[in-house]
Amino acid sequence: MRALSTVASDIRDADLNARENVRRVGKALSCIFEIEHDVYRRLPELLPRYLHDTKLGEEVLSNRAVKKDARRKRPRASYRKR
DSSP: OOOGGGHHHHHHHHTSSHHHHHHHHHHHHHHHHHHHHHHHHHOGGGSOGGGTTSHHHHHHHHTOOOOOOTTSOOOOOTTOOO
16 A cells, blocks of 8 residues: 555646646645644644654643643532521
Protein backbone atom coordinates (compact mmCIF):
# COMPACT_ATOMS: atom_id res chain seq x y z
CA MET A 1 0.00 0.00 0.00
CA ARG A 2 1.37 3.39 -0.96
CA ALA A 3 1.73 6.19 1.54
CA LEU A 4 -0.87 8.92 1.41
CA SER A 5 1.88 11.47 0.77
CA THR A 6 2.66 9.89 -2.63
CA VAL A 7 -0.95 9.86 -3.82
CA ALA A 8 -0.82 13.36 -5.31
CA SER A 9 2.23 12.59 -7.45
CA ASP A 10 0.74 9.24 -8.51
CA ILE A 11 -2.45 10.97 -9.67
CA ARG A 12 -0.46 13.61 -11.50
CA ASP A 13 1.63 11.00 -13.28
CA ALA A 14 -1.43 8.93 -14.26
CA ASP A 15 -2.81 11.89 -16.23
CA LEU A 16 -6.36 11.40 -14.95
CA ASN A 17 -7.63 14.95 -14.65
CA ALA A 18 -4.63 15.68 -12.48
CA ARG A 19 -5.46 19.24 -11.45
CA GLU A 20 -8.91 18.37 -10.09
CA ASN A 21 -7.81 15.13 -8.43
CA VAL A 22 -4.81 16.72 -6.74
CA ARG A 23 -7.13 19.43 -5.43
CA ARG A 24 -9.48 16.75 -4.04
CA VAL A 25 -6.63 14.92 -2.33
CA GLY A 26 -5.44 18.20 -0.81
CA LYS A 27 -8.93 19.00 0.43
CA ALA A 28 -9.25 15.52 1.97
CA LEU A 29 -5.90 15.87 3.74
CA SER A 30 -6.94 19.28 5.03
CA CYS A 31 -10.12 17.78 6.52
CA ILE A 32 -8.15 14.95 8.11
CA PHE A 33 -5.74 17.40 9.76
CA GLU A 34 -8.63 19.52 11.07
CA ILE A 35 -10.18 16.44 12.67
CA GLU A 36 -6.82 15.42 14.10
CA HIS A 37 -6.30 18.88 15.61
CA ASP A 38 -9.79 18.83 17.14
CA VAL A 39 -8.97 15.50 18.77
CA TYR A 40 -5.72 16.89 20.21
CA ARG A 41 -7.51 19.98 21.52
CA ARG A 42 -10.10 17.85 23.31
CA LEU A 43 -7.68 15.14 24.43
CA PRO A 44 -4.24 16.76 24.83
CA GLU A 45 -2.79 13.56 26.30
CA LEU A 46 -3.01 12.03 22.79
CA LEU A 47 -0.72 14.69 21.31
CA PRO A 48 2.47 12.95 20.11
CA ARG A 49 5.74 14.10 21.68
CA TYR A 50 7.14 15.29 18.35
CA LEU A 51 4.33 17.89 18.21
CA HIS A 52 4.93 19.32 21.70
CA ASP A 53 7.32 22.02 20.44
CA THR A 54 5.09 23.12 17.56
CA LYS A 55 2.54 25.91 17.45
CA LEU A 56 -0.26 23.35 17.77
CA GLY A 57 1.49 21.71 20.71
CA GLU A 58 1.90 25.01 22.52
CA GLU A 59 -1.79 25.82 21.98
CA VAL A 60 -3.04 22.40 23.05
CA LEU A 61 -0.78 22.02 26.05
CA SER A 62 -1.33 25.56 27.33
CA ASN A 63 -5.11 25.05 27.25
CA ARG A 64 -4.97 21.68 28.97
CA ALA A 65 -7.68 21.41 31.57
CA VAL A 66 -6.46 21.24 35.13
CA LYS A 67 -7.59 17.96 36.60
CA LYS A 68 -9.10 18.23 40.06
CA ASP A 69 -7.87 16.05 42.86
CA ALA A 70 -10.52 13.34 43.23
CA ARG A 71 -9.49 12.72 46.85
CA ARG A 72 -10.38 16.24 47.90
CA LYS A 73 -13.50 16.31 50.00
CA ARG A 74 -16.29 18.66 49.18
CA PRO A 75 -16.34 21.58 51.62
CA ARG A 76 -19.23 21.59 54.05
CA ALA A 77 -21.79 24.29 53.67
CA SER A 78 -22.18 26.20 56.91
CA TYR A 79 -25.61 27.38 55.83
CA ARG A 80 -27.01 23.85 55.63
CA LYS A 81 -30.25 23.39 57.56
CA ARG A 82 -30.23 20.81 60.32
